[in-house]
Amino acid sequence: MLEIKCPVCGVVGEEGDFHYGGEAHITRPASSDPENISDNEQRDYLFMRRNPKGLHFERWRCDRGCGKWFHAARDTVTNDFHGYYGITELPPVALMKQATGSWAQFFKDKLDGK
Numbered sequence: 001m002l003e004i005k006c007p008v009c010g011v012v013g014e015e016g017d018f019h020y021g022g023e024a025h026i027t028r029p030a031s032s033d034p035e036n037i038s039d040n041e042q043r044d045y046l047f048m049r050r051n052p053k054g055l056h057f058e059r060w061r062c063d064r065g066c067g068k069w070f071h072a073a074r075d076t077v078t079n080d081f082h083g084y085y086g087i088t089e090l091p092p093v094a095l096m097k098q099a100t101g102s103w104a105q106f107f108k109d110k111l112d113g114k
């Protein structure tokens with residue numbers, strides 16, 4: 001059982017009280033340059049997702065509370081949530097530094113301004 005806390009309204013509930021929205025921080029390529037999207041960029045946007053063993057960054061919606069979307073950092077091994085943050089935000093730096101694998105590179109690029 002997952003215990004989740006909405007960072008917007010503060011409601012605490014189980015997995016059924018929330019809606020899983022998949023991987024966090026996915027950017028639609030057409031948002032920035034719709035005329036020059038390669039097939040690989042479109043394929044990656046539609047189908048390629050991380051599947052880490054350990055800390056993962058996800059989108060969740062508060063179904064039984066405020067109805068808002070938010071981000072959460074969850075350990076896929078223990079199912080413990082390590083933090084929550086706004087849907088338009090990056091995680092706190094301490095959480096970014098806990099990331100491993102491709103998440104670690106993703107956040108390093110963000111911190112470096114790429």
Ligand SMILES: [Zn+2]
Pocket residue numbers: 006007008009010011062065066067068
């Ligand atoms: Zn809420």
